[in-house]
Amino acid sequence: xxxxxxxxxxxxxxxxxxxFDTMLSMELSEQELKDFGDTSRIVGSVSxxxxxxxxxxxxxxxxxxxxxxxxxxxxxxxxxxxxxxxHDVIGELSNMIGGxxxxxxxxxxxxxELSIPSITSGKDFSIESKGWAxxxxxxxxxxxxxxxxxxxxxxxx
Amino acid sequence: MGLKILTVDDSKxxxxxxKKAFRPYDCQIVEGENGVEGLALAAKENPDLIIxxxxxxxxxxxxxxxxxxxxxxxxxxxxxxxxxxxGKDNVMKIVQLGVKDYMVKPFKGEQLIERVTKIMPLAEKxxxxxxxxxxxxxxxNLDGDIQMLAVPAKILRPTIVEVETQLKPKLxxxxxxxxxxxxxxxxxxxxxxxxxxxxxxxxLDNCQISGVxxxxxxxxxxxxxxxxxxETGNIPIHFSIDDAKAAF
Numbered sequence: 001x002x003x004x005x006x007x008x009x010x011x012x013x014x015x016x017x018x019x020f021d022t023m024l025s026m027e028l029s030e031q032e033l034k035d036f037g038d039t040s041r042i043v044g045s046v047s048x049x050x051x052x053x054x055x056x057x058x059x060x061x062x063x064x065x066x067x068x069x070x071x072x073x074x075x076x077x078x079x080x081x082x083x084x085x086x087h088d089v090i091g092e093l094s095n096m097i098g099g100x101x102x103x104x105x106x107x108x109x110x111x112x113e114l115s116i117p118s119i120t121s122g123k124d125f126s127i128e129s130k131g132w133a134x135x136x137x138x139x140x141x142x143x144x145x146x147x148x149x150x151x152x153x154x155x156x157x
Numbered sequence: 158m159g160l161k162i163l164t165v166d167d168s169k170x171x172x173x174x175x176k177k178a179f180r181p182y183d184c185q186i187v188e189g190e191n192g193v194e195g196l197a198l199a200a201k202e203n204p205d206l207i208i209x210x211x212x213x214x215x216x217x218x219x220x221x222x223x224x225x226x227x228x229x230x231x232x233x234x235x236x237x238x239x240x241x242x243x244g245k246d247n248v249m250k251i252v253q254l255g256v257k258d259y260m261v262k263p264f265k266g267e268q269l270i271e272r273v274t275k276i277m278p279l280a281e282k283x284x285x286x287x288x289x290x291x292x293x294x295x296x297x298n299l300d301g302d303i304q305m306l307a308v309p310a311k312i313l314r315p316t317i318v319e320v321e322t323q324l325k326p327k328l329x330x331x332x333x334x335x336x337x338x339x340x341x342x343x344x345x346x347x348x349x350x351x352x353x354x355x356x357x358x359x360x361l362d363n364c365q366i367s368g369v370x371x372x373x374x375x376x377x378x379x380x381x382x383x384x385x386x387x388e389t390g391n392i393p394i395h396f397s398i399d400d401a402k403a404a405f
Contacts, residue, residue, distance in 0.1 A: 019263045021351065022263035022264065023263045023265075025313065025350050025351045025352040026350070027350070027351060071313055072170060072174070073170065073173050073174075074177060074313050074316075084169075085169065085170075088168055088169050088170045089170045091168065092168045092170045092171060092262075095168070095212070095241050095262070096262045096263050098241070099212075099240070099241020099242045099243075099262065100241070100242075100243065102241075102242050102244065103242045103243045103244030103247060104244070105244075106244035106245070106246050106247065107244050107245055107246075111246075114212055114241070114242065116167065116212060116213070116214055
């Protein structure tokens, strides 16, 4: 299968919505792409390496990350102990979405391994990723919050 | 003495979800962050079950399992594998490793419990089960001949698990004591979400099975939102406890 035939937009939307619904009881609605501007945010990332390689990034504002953490762990916002807890939850979300993408790629005949998640946090920064064969960015809304999911794939050689 | 369960995952989040899933049961949970820690804990603690993640730093779950299979003392401990990858190849690989079962993330705590109970029985914690004749619990309160079920402002998944755990014994206690009326009090609830809808459906279904008449109380705003859901659109909403009591 050629990567250009791989239905990345459908898979990435489905995986994100399933993970948010199952783990967080949050129903996401898709919306137009938005810029986080100088809002402080957290990015969870996982990479794929193999005959197909790729990256999945999930961007959420700090406040949404805390809401996600509280929902995931079944606690109130003021019960969150530390940034580590929030980073771990966002990392786990990126692992689940990246894991689904890896499964889809493997079912399409590619072989690849999934990295453990990494976290980037701060404000007023952009992540530019170049040289990919297929890329997709989709923005979801939950209440006043947005989550931006980016996925990039290419042949890994 | 309950079961001893070892959860091995580099994610504290997943370990917490596993711990919470087993909270209503008589289990001791031991935690490891990677395969090396998992192996050491398995040898030291001799757990009844291991919940093992695949993708971990230092030593991954597949390597840990392979080493366990080489150890006569560890090779028969049942393992449920957790994986973020549902692909056919990955699933085949997991099955060939000799695990009892596997779960693909994302998963709910109750789904994990279902899988575990297929392998071994789980006993509910004695302290958590309502004693005979005891009507108080976190969400339940008896008001005359009406059982009140009041839920918090925000319903999360753990709330559903807690209510479900308490609901069946409570209904048994009620019907045994001749109590056939319940008010589901959502007046504190501000937010409509999937968990709330599931909780309402669970309560109504269980009450119907038990022959208990249940009336729902909610604010006008929440009542309007519930009308928009297929599952709750036809449920009559009362706007105060007094209205609901009068309706009985």
